[in-house]
Amino acid sequence: MRCHPADRAADYLQRGWWSADTIDALLRARVAEFGDQPALVDPPNLAELTGNSPGRWTWTELAAQVDSLAAYLLSLGVRAGNVVAVQLPNSGDLVRAFLAIVRIGAIATPFPVSYREHELVPMCRRTGAVALITTTRVGDHALAEQASRVRAEVPSLQHVLTSFADIPDGRAPMHVADVNDCVTICWTSGTEAAPKAVPRCHADWLVMALGTQWAARLGPADVLLSPFPMTNMAGISGMFLPWLMVGGVFVPHHPFDLTVFLQQIAENRATYTVAPPALLTMLLHREDLMSTVDVSSLRLVGSGSAPLTPWMVRSWAERYGIEVINFFGSNEGIALVSDPHDVPDPDHRATYFPYYASKVRWNNPVAARTAVKLADPTTGAAVTVAGQPGELLIAGPSVFAGYLNAKPGTELDRSCFDADGWFRTGDVFEIAGESDEFLRYVDRAKDLVIRGGMNISPAEVEGLIAAHPAVTEVAVVGVPDPVLGERVCAVVVLSAELSLASLTNFLREQRVASYKLPERLEIVDALPRNPVGKVLKRELRGLAEVAT
Template structure:
């Protein structure tokens, strides 16, 4: 386990002196909202909660939420919780997940959130790395009796579960959440939180290897959430609909903490179900949500789906994680008057975003991110002033300053993490100047070099005869073929060229496609011939991890000799 304090004193002194970090803590934000608006609605359960976990949906005010946080904190304290202990939590997006986070941070615990898709292999592996004292879950998730499964893993942790009837050996939370112990206030007063205290250990996607733990403190999270508050211009009058699991940057940094910062309403959604999602937008008068690019494209292609819902309350939608199609961004703006915010980030160092206020042109907003620090250009988010970026040629190590030359994005600033869990066992993610090596390849773009344009993940580049091929570019082109529902591009070994290009494609229902037709389609787009696929593999579905990223390593391994 890391020490509770994450960043060195010199960094804390510098960033607080600059005003980038403040003495706020997450629990202090909650207490401020409770004091300011105790009787206003705070959080809403998924509409399908009964089917999901066997409990009826709830709607809590800020005062009701705070009381439940105290009750859970009391239970944890009664079972021996101490500041700095690790609490693993595996819950869907429900009110109970919100309460588990906030109760843990009231006591100074470290939360490690686990996707509900994780099973014994992943949970036992990660538990060995963080040694949780507590494991909080629920009796049932869908058709799985989840708490009993976790008990069978024989973790060295106290297992606590929500639900009407849990197995022997599991602490029955719902029967114990009835009172606030007299010792709670004394404990909290005697154990004040430091903003540099670790509050979460999230996990990288693990597409290439065992997931790595990413510790974050109050300083980190509360700096990050300024960007996700300011890009959509959130206020206390907004209603947020959160469809992303609250286990990493998108759910926690993009939805949960902005909600807490401004004191609006958070509506939870899980698992993703399009009819329920659209119904929640209508029923709750949602003003802001986030959605993957593929869903936004689908909704534009099938207007009959939107015709059944009232989306008139929506102002903005956040998207990202993969390059956005300009036609999609323009379509939402022109047909529905809804701006798309383009986000780029990771658990380690979120920093880039393009919003309709700064970049009103949907074509530019889909393709570009701000290149912070360019003379003559300012960006409305304060994170732009805090973050330093540079591009570095991955082959020579020289800084890239000319447009169109690919370089690895490197970041420095108050939203960048302090280092991996057990970092002493790993190669440093930082370069000699202290910048985070993101592994993401960009080029300088725009009339004055004011933008960065995403090229690809450095590790996913296909190198054919010395020529670098960006899979993301090809995937976007292939996805435009009318027969294609989903696509991934990987390299496969070649004795002469090193690698050749393989397209792995999922077809639309009833469609057909062969390699010759795909090549003709791409040739019509006038792309360089060295990028053309030389192999086509058809699949029923692409392998993905629990957060939706394509497992390209798995695909590449299929083609090894």
């Protein structure tokens, strides 16, 4: 399955915007280069999480296990172009599964371990997944039992693999991939009730990874600690692929546990990691905690998913000598990066992103490959003056080709691309800076809730809560949290008594991912609405914050 039209792919390659590398070629190159040097280290709490002992692998050992799993998938009948679903914790197993799927030319569709049947069944049906790779359990979530139930409801799903322990040694024949071949189908988790499927090829993933690798100045001596599973751009192009591009050591972390996270920094001598801004801010206020851990190995920390504060970025540099990179990205291909090299001033770096269309020359290689413009959200007219909000539109070799099954001219296609083929991000920015060289983030175009880096669709959760017999009306909003960034708050109008515990139990019975469950319940007499009946969620967020 090729993602982009052939003429577009040829143009990107001819311009040098796309690399000729594939993900499997990167793995083979790193194995040849680094051989018996360390490559991958499991999280230390893996046994508690899954029952499996944590492991360590050299590049050679990793490659052998990838080859054996790839050969086993072929023996099951999985072929190039087939879709393989993956639901594994952030660990060595997830890395090996991803690489084995890619090695045979199949397509990985990765899912968070918190997903239940409510999410998995329709997603596996839409992609026609032929196999599901998972594990026995994650905590008290029985993934193997869940996988059996999913298999019974998805006709295409022929195989479920729950353990790597009994896979025999094997060699997979060389598969020659094209850089335009689809390699992943990730999923939006935005403001729509139904997530959209985002196919991505080798080449457009690697463009985004190049921006991260350059911004963090990653090389073969680096140790990357990744708290983001490889289910979306943060984990894939933000951590996993930069590691494959340069070598070094990859250290997954899961689930997020601050004590374990800090332990992994110290024990593995991590040089680069990522963390949400709320966590970075909280740690600055916990000098008692920071004085007990060794973070001296860290050079840089990536952050994003919510606005950064100048105080936070400046304080990490002044207190610990650690620079913070400000990222703004998406599965579809947004790749804005404000790093210490292009934006040395910490106040600017926290507040702005480079405006690639300005006259300033930005050094990050993604800048020259990404076309950017702002459009008035109402009229669509070009926004060219500072201080006027406009929707961000982008084009170029990092941008995906379109949502799965979104044929040109359909509503799904028109909703994400304008008439000239620019991707409509749905995010509002304005031009800023003394020379109009920056973009300043204004707001989400829709009311997304971002909890610990995971995007939650209010519309989806509202639909589930509305099914409760005691609920007359419901609106879901995010409320600030010092560690996770936001938590889910349900604001409801009731016809009978309802507690938060009763509501969450009701949702658990529908097998909904646990991170989507409301953690606050506010009861009101009526939802505030504008003159045309739209719920005023800004007022609801204020109400919930006051009630905290």
